[in-house]
Structures are given as structure tokens and as C-alpha cells.
Amino acid sequence: MFLKNFIFVFFLALFSASISAQNDSIIKPIELSKKELRKQKKLKKQSIQGTYSPLSPSKAAFYSAIFPGAGQIYNKKYWKAPVVWGALAIPAYYYQINNSDYKRFRNAYRLRKNGLVDEFTVNGVEVVSTETLETAQEQLRENRDFSLLSGIILYILQIVEASVNAHLMQFNTDDSLTIKPTIIQDPIRVDAPVVGLNFKIRF
Incomplete structure (x- = not known):
């Protein structure tokens, strides 16, 4: 009887030890992966804060809405501001001329209809x-x-242009996205040169 109890207690202790060992082996990697994920998220946030500002496009659009050309100045595209001003000045000028002439002819028409000079x-x-x-x-x-x-x-287009330009300015464009023309000589066809085009995509 004592032997049976001893064997039962021994197997029970081994079984509980194996369960605790399995739990430890399962829990520890999960805790480590969570810590690593937190570190990666922090690094991503730091890198995003340095290169990408989600409020930049909305700020550019807001400044352009308040004063045309201000969004382009906010994007540091200073040469676009005079273009915006000139583009908006043309319809404003013609509006003023047509409106003043319209009022002249309308007043003359009313006077003539009433029998006045x-x-x-x-x-x-x-x-x-x-x-x-x-x-x-x-x-x-x-x-x-x-x-x-x-x-x-034109007023709406300059707002959209400022917002889109602010979006595009935040894309990371490195050397892998550039076009580099090179001349490669073919050792077989030296006398008859061949012109071709080759694209290489690097990841």
C-alpha cells in the first residue's frame, strides 16, 4: 500500500513538473515577442515622426484655403505662389470688367425703357x-x-495641389527609385552597335 502511494505521488509530481515546464516554455516566448513588438512599434513611431507628418497635407490645404498660395509657401515651393496669384488674378480681372460693362448696359437699357436719356x-x-x-x-x-x-x-485646384504636394513630398525617394542611364558595350557586336533599354528592380 505504501509503495502504491509512493508511486502515485512520484508520478503526480513528475506530471505537475512537466505541466509547469510546458507552461513556462509557452509563456516566455510570448512575453518576449510582446516586448520586441513594443520596441519595434516605438522605433517605427520615432522614424515616422522624423519623416512623415500626417497633419502636413491638411495644414497646406488649410493655409491655401485662407490665402491662395500660402499652402505652396508652406510646402517650400515658393515659385508656385506667384503662379497661383497670376492664375487667380486673370479671372478676377475679367470678372470686374464684365461686371462693370454689364451694369452700364443694364442701366442704359432701363433708362431707355423708361423714356429717359x-x-x-x-x-x-x-x-x-x-x-x-x-x-x-x-x-x-x-x-x-x-x-x-x-x-x-482655380481656387479649389490650388488647395488640392497644395495638399497633394504635401503628401508626395513625404515619400521616401532614394537611389533605388532613380533612373541611371548607362552604356554597356557588347563584346560580340563591336562593329554593329545595338541600342536597347533595360530596367532593373531592386528590393
């Missing part, structure tokens, strides 16, 4: 007919609206 009537003679005044109003209004639409489109 307008600026296009000289010494009782109508230099510009009533039909021409009406047609000119329609044409100038269309030109004015087109100038306004062009200015709005």
Missing part, C-alpha cells in the same frame, strides 16, 4: 440700339459668370 444716346440719336443693349447684357452676364466659375475652379 442714356449714355448711348447722343443728341437724340441712339448710337446703340435697344436690341443690342439687351444682347450685350446677356453676353456680358455669361462672361461674368464664366469668369467667376473659372476663379472658383
